[in-house]
Amino acid sequence: MSGLDRWERNLILVLPVLSLLFIGVLFHLLFPIHSDLGGWILEELSSVPFIVMVPVGGVLGYVLHLLFRKKAKQTIAYSKRMMVGLSGWLFLSVFISLLSGEGDILERLSEGVLFRAWAVFVFLLFSLSPTLFGVMAVFSRKRWALAVSVMSFFLLATSSMVFSQARNSRVLEQDPLMSLLFVWGMIVFIEGVNWTKRYIDRDPNEFPEMVSGREIAGALWRRQLSYTIIFVGAASIFAYLPILIVEFFRDTLPYPLSIYETTTVFGKGMLGLIILLPLILLMLARRRMDRKRRRDPDTDGDDAGPFPHGP
Amino acid sequence: MSGFTSRAVGYSSAATVLMVLAFVLSSELFLIGGLLCMALMVLSFSFIPGRPKVERELEREQCFEDETIEVLLKLDGRKQAGNLEVFDRLSPGALLKNSSNCAMLPPGKRSIRYVIEAPLRGYHPVGPTSVRRWDPLWLWFSQGEIDNKSLLTVFPSMITEKARVMKIAKIKQRPGDMKLRRVGLGKEFHSIRDYNTTDPFNTINWKASARNRKLLVNQFEAESVTDVMFLLDSRMVTRVGTMIDNPLEQSIRFTASLAAGLLQSSNRVGLIIYGSTVSVFRPVGGTSNLTGILHDLTNVTPSGYNTMGATVEYSLPYLDPNVPVVLLSPLSEDPTVKEAIKNLIGRGHPLTVVSPAGVEYERMVYEGKITPKYLLKRMARKNLIDDIRSMGAKVIDWTPDHDLAWAIMEVWK
Numbered sequence: 157m158s159g160l161d162r163w164e165r166n167l168i169l170v171l172p173v174l175s176l177l178f179i180g181v182l183f184h185l186l187f188p189i190h191s192d193l194g195g196w197i198l199e200e201l202s203s204v205p206f207i208v209m210v211p212v213g214g215v216l217g218y219v220l221h222l223l224f225r226k227k228a229k230q231t232i233a234y235s236k237r238m239m240v241g242l243s244g245w246l247f248l249s250v251f252i253s254l255l256s257g258e259g260d261i262l263e264r265l266s267e268g269v270l271f272r273a274w275a276v277f278v279f280l281l282f283s284l285s286p287t288l289f290g291v292m293a294v295f296s297r298k299r300w301a302l303a304v305s306v307m308s309f310f311l312l313a314t315s316s317m318v319f320s321q322a323r324n325s326r327v328l329e330q331d332p333l334m335s336l337l338f339v340w341g342m343i344v345f346i347e348g349v350n351w352t353k354r355y356i357d358r359d360p361n362e363f364p365e366m367v368s369g370r371e372i373a374g375a376l377w378r379r380q381l382s383y384t385i386i387f388v389g390a391a392s393i394f395a396y397l398p399i400l401i402v403e404f405f406r407d408t409l410p411y412p413l414s415i416y417e418t419t420t421v422f423g424k425g426m427l428g429l430i431i432l433l434p435l436i437l438l439m440l441a442r443r444r445m446d447r448k449r450r451r452d453p454d455t456d457g458d459d460a461g462p463f464p465h466g467p
Numbered sequence: 468m469s470g471f472t473s474r475a476v477g478y479s480s481a482a483t484v485l486m487v488l489a490f491v492l493s494s495e496l497f498l499i500g501g502l503l504c505m506a507l508m509v510l511s512f513s514f515i516p517g518r519p520k521v522e523r524e525l526e527r528e529q530c531f532e533d534e535t536i537e538v539l540l541k542l543d544g545r546k547q548a549g550n551l552e553v554f555d556r557l558s559p560g561a562l563l564k565n566s567s568n569c570a571m572l573p574p575g576k577r578s579i580r581y582v583i584e585a586p587l588r589g590y591h592p593v594g595p596t597s598v599r600r601w602d603p604l605w606l607w608f609s610q611g612e613i614d615n616k617s618l619l620t621v622f623p624s625m626i627t628e629k630a631r632v633m634k635i636a637k638i639k640q641r642p643g644d645m646k647l648r649r650v651g652l653g654k655e656f657h658s659i660r661d662y663n664t665t666d667p668f669n670t671i672n673w674k675a676s677a678r679n680r681k682l683l684v685n686q687f688e689a690e691s692v693t694d695v696m697f698l699l700d701s702r703m704v705t706r707v708g709t710m711i712d713n714p715l716e717q718s719i720r721f722t723a724s725l726a727a728g729l730l731q732s733s734n735r736v737g738l739i740i741y742g743s744t745v746s747v748f749r750p751v752g753g754t755s756n757l758t759g760i761l762h763d764l765t766n767v768t769p770s771g772y773n774t775m776g777a778t779v780e781y782s783l784p785y786l787d788p789n790v791p792v793v794l795l796s797p798l799s800e801d802p803t804v805k806e807a808i809k810n811l812i813g814r815g816h817p818l819t820v821v822s823p824a825g826v827e828y829e830r831m832v833y834e835g836k837i838t839p840k841y842l843l844k845r846m847a848r849k850n851l852i853d854d855i856r857s858m859g860a861k862v863i864d865w866t867p868d869h870d871l872a873w874a875i876m877e878v879w880k
Contacts, residue, residue: 306481310484310497313494313496314492317494318492327492372571372573376550379603380604380605383548383604387603387604388503395498396499421498422493425502428498435506435513
């Protein structure tokens with residue numbers, strides 16, 4: 157028993173899965189160039205869009221979760237061996253490419269069959285990993301799986317952007333609203349997995365009034381949910397404001413703001429940081445006030461140490 | 468002290484990396500992501516609840532071993548954003564029986580109720596309370612300790628039974644002035660009753676008789692009959708066994724039970740405890756003094772290597788002539804036992820030796836294995852007990868198979 161109502165429990169369990177699916181779809185819409193990246197490695201891969209990778213990665217992630225649950229040690233050992241094998245494969249393919257073929261080193265490397273096969277394998281692994289590790293994070297509540305999933309999304313986004321700039325010599329356009337939705341989805345995914353750990357997997361004895369009133373766990377979650385919505389909303393305004401300012405007042409901005417730099421991402425970033433500055437100062441002031449109150453005679457210094465369950 | 472969660476570290480790293488990547492790759496996605504993460508963290512870090520006032524109420528401040536005590540922790544703070552995590556520290560000698568001493572809850576007026584069990588006598592601290600004040604998104608905390616320690620006194624468990632006629636008991640040679648709150652031949656006034664023909668004239672209360680127009684006499688309180696001295700061995704060697712079940716703990720429980728019974732039957736009880744030092748508590752009477760004796764017993768810690776011979780030598784001046792002595796000792800690792808017992812019996816003290824078998828407690832720790840060392844120790848103990856019996860002392864060989872009630876019944880036999 158977690159102390160939550162059934163609907164709250166179900167919502168917490170469903171939320172990360174839905175958000176993972178949502179960001180998978182959004183990624184596909186934001187980065188259609190991802191399939192071109194696949195096609196650059198192997199022609200046939202261009203016909204496999206990212207949206208296909210989402211369910212495949214999910215299914216593989218669930219299988220991996222089951223394997224981890226039943227045979228954790230063997231799976232970890234097998235994964236380690238696979239990493240060593242991949243490194244060996246890369247080393248061997250580079251070595252063979254250097255010894256055989258014609259042309260310069262890069263040409264020989266890109267035409268080597270062994271190296272290409274390795275590149276396809278690694279590309280597929282990276283493309284599948286956001287949902288693969290995401291599903292693992294949802295089911296097995298592993299923190300590292302969550303981190304790998306989030307990092308994989310950003311790694312794929314980065315590689316798509318770099319590929320676009322290298323191939324077409326132009327910056328990949330990203331719709332700000334879609335980008336905002338993507339970041340929201342990511343935050344919901346991260347927070348959702350955290351809520352599962354905090355409110356569903358936790359020892360119910362840690363919520364003191366579980367027997368007399370189930371409201372404590374539920375109240376804590378509802379508080380966190382409302383604060384998350386409020387804070388994400390407010391933070392979105394702060395994040396979106398520089399883009400809005402530049403877009404709406406592009407032609408009417410007074411000097412020195414009406415310069416080329418303000419329309420670039422760097423300019424928008426600087427504007428964003430300037431907007432954030434009062435908030436940062438407010439935070440520092442509050443922290444300072446809190447420290448001053450520490451001299452209250454009711455409190456007696458600080459003490460490190462864990463908060464174990466029990467004496 | 469402050470601390471961060473891995474989520475906070477993740478958000479802050481993501482904010483930094485995304486901002487750098489946004490500038491390098493001219494990515495609006497990364498820019499929005501970086502700024503949003505940064506703003507989210509700054510917003511959450513700005514809201515932290517104030518320090519609450521924490522008060523603790525114990526159901527009772529004194530209890531006996533194995534009893535349960537309910538602890539109520541009252542938190543009083545303003546309703547603010549953020550969350551509180553509270554941990555009420557407990558002594559290792561106290562066990563959590565019900566609910567939890569660790570809780571997460573929103574700020575405001577709250578209460579935490581939990582039940583602890585005290586299986587071991589002693590003075591157990593409850594508290595201080597550690598409070599972690601978390602931001603609304605549980606990203607970081609500020610931890611402090613509130614100095615609100617309470618002390619729970621756990622007395623040794625007892626069997627409360629009125630003492631029977633002790634074979635060791637002797638009428639005191641010099642009756643003291645102890646009041647017994649019952650009618651007898653003492654000097655303290657107790658009550659008034661009608662005159663009988665056998666009453667001496669000096670007991671007639673003339674003023675009361677004049678008021679009531681009939682003869683009335685004063686009644687006086689009775690006085691004590693026996694002093695009993697307990698000689699308790701609290702050397703380090705008595706600690707053998709488990710924390711809860713060892714010769715010292717059993718001896719203390721026995722002393723508490725017998726002392727309560729003796730006091731209830733109008734006797735006086737004294738206590739000599741030896742271990743690292745020798746402490747002598749002169750005989751006291753009346754049930755009101757039981758608490759004092761229980762406190763003395765609660766305070767006992769196994770330590771030191773004082774011998775029984777030296778203890779008896781030291782405490783003989785404090786023993787009134789012919790006072791019955793109850794010796795509680797496992798009789799192990801002390802070459803002066805026989806000499807001390809000879810000394811006591813020689814001085815005319817009727818002696819009862821209650822000896823929890825330390826060697827058997829030691830064997831229990833080793834899962835009942837019978838080793839040559841154990842056999843030798845058991846043989847030496849048996850010989851020693853036989854020798855003591857032959858000196859004229861009553862010896863109760865108390866093995867772990869027998870409970871406290873059995874040992875007390877043996878004294879009355």
